[in-house]
Amino acid sequence: xxxxxxxxxxxxPVPPTGPQSSxxxxxxxxxxxxPAARPAMPPYGAQPPQGYPVHGYPAPGGQPGVPPAPRKxxxxxxxxxxxxxxxxxxAIVGASLGGGDEPAEPAAVADAGAEATSPxxxxxxxxxxxxxxxxxxxxxxxxxxxxxxxxxxxxxxxxFTVTSVETGVPSVGDQxxxxxxxxxxxxxxxxxxxxxxxxxxxxxxxxxxxDTEGRTxxxxxxxxxxxxxxxSFLTDINPGNAVDGVVVFDIPADAVPATxxxxxxxxxxxxxxxxx
Numbered sequence: 265x266x267x268x269x270x271x272x273x274x275x276x277p278v279p280p281t282g283p284q285s286s287x288x289x290x291x292x293x294x295x296x297x298x299p300a301a302r303p304a305m306p307p308y309g310a311q312p313p314q315g316y317p318v319h320g321y322p323a324p325g326g327q328p329g330v331p332p333a334p335r336k337x338x339x340x341x342x343x344x345x346x347x348x349x350x351x352x353x354x355a356i357v358g359a360s361l362g363g364g365d366e367p368a369e370p371a372a373v374a375d376a377g378a379e380a381t382s383p384x385x386x387x388x389x390x391x392x393x394x395x396x397x398x399x400x401x402x403x404x405x406x407x408x409x410x411x412x413x414x415x416x417x418x419x420x421x422x423x424f425t426v427t428s429v430e431t432g433v434p435s436v437g438d439q440x441x442x443x444x445x446x447x448x449x450x451x452x453x454x455x456x457x458x459x460x461x462x463x464x465x466x467x468x469x470x471x472x473x474x475d476t477e478g479r480t481x482x483x484x485x486x487x488x489x490x491x492x493x494x495x496s497f498l499t500d501i502n503p504g505n506a507v508d509g510v511v512v513f514d515i516p517a518d519a520v521p522a523t524x525x526x527x528x529x530x531x532x533x534x535x536x537x538x539x540x
Contacts, residue, residue, distance in 0.1 A: 410523060410538040419535040420528030421460030422501075426537050427508075428453045431521060436512065437490035447516040449487060452524060452539075456495075457506035468496035468511040470527040473539075475519040487512040 411417050416425045433449035435442050450473065456466050468483040475481070488494045488510065495509035515521070527534045 410536045412538045412540075415537070417526065417535040417537055418459065419526055420532045421458055421462075421464045422466065422526075422528040423457040423459050424526045424535065424537070425455045425457075426452060426524060426539070427455060429521060429539050432517075436487050441490055443487050443490050445487075445514050447514060447519065449484075450513040450515055450521055451491075452511045452513070453508070454511060454526070455506055455508050456501060458501040458503050461503050463500050463502045464528060466496070466499045466501055466507070466509065466528075468494075468509070470530050470532075471511050472525040472534075473513045473515065473521055474523045474525070475515060476522045477519070479519070481513050481515050481519075484512045484514045487514065 413426045413429065416423055418424070430451040430453075431448065433445065433451055435444040436449060437443055452471075452473070458464050467485075468488055469485050471483050473481045473483075483496075485497055488496050491510055491512065494512070495507045496511050499507060499509065501507055513521075521539045524537045524539055525534045526537060
């Protein structure tokens with residue numbers, strides 16, 4: 265006699281797989297393991313039911329074939345706070361390393377020492393110190409006054425003495441031969457003595473008059489001829505001799521004579537006489 269054929273829907277019992285599993289037949293004779301019935305294996309290629317703990321399928325709520333995105337760390341999600349923390353940490357480490365063994369000098373004492381020893385402090389003290397008063401400059405001495413009328417002066421081989429000065433003369437000459445001034449004639453009477461050892465020619469053309477406005481005037485030799493015996497036109501004077509002459513100047517009517525420059529020749533330095 266052959267063995268009876270099992271029912272197609274019946275399965276042989278599955279022994280327990282672990283100490284926590286239990287074996288109990290379910291409805292229809294299907295085995296059940298564990299405290300609750302384990303879901304049946306889905307057919308090959310079918311989507312497993314939600315929450316079925318089968319290796320290779322996603323966890324509940326996931327998508328098939330896509331692993332969940334990794335969660336960023338706290339430091340990556342808080343970059344600003346992380347950066348501030350690093351800066352504070354570096355500052356603390358730097359302060360601890362640079363402290364040194366010697367105690368820091370109080371700020372007030374350090375400032376006082378720096379001010380006392382620094383060159384800037386010395387400069388500041390030098391600036392605030394009262395400067396010594398410089399002695400007042402003495403006024404430059406005034407040049408000596410030029411010799412005046414009646415004083416003998418020398419230039420080269422001649423000694424000159426101005427004896428008198430006539431101003432405001434309108435014309436020179438007589439009723440037959442005369443000449444009128446452009447402004448006014450100034451007649452300077454002078455004694456000329458030869459103090460050299462040879463003859464020397466005296467002429468009025470080498471003499472100059474300066475007025476109070478600083479203008480220089482040359483002598484008028486033509487007007488001197490109309491005066492007659494003036495001895496101021498190409499007059500030779502031998503050594504030791506002296507002549508009295510008249511030097512004529514034609515200056516503006518409102519001009520005032522100031523000084524007379526006398527020369528023994530056109531090349532001499534001259535000597536100045538005050539006419540004021």
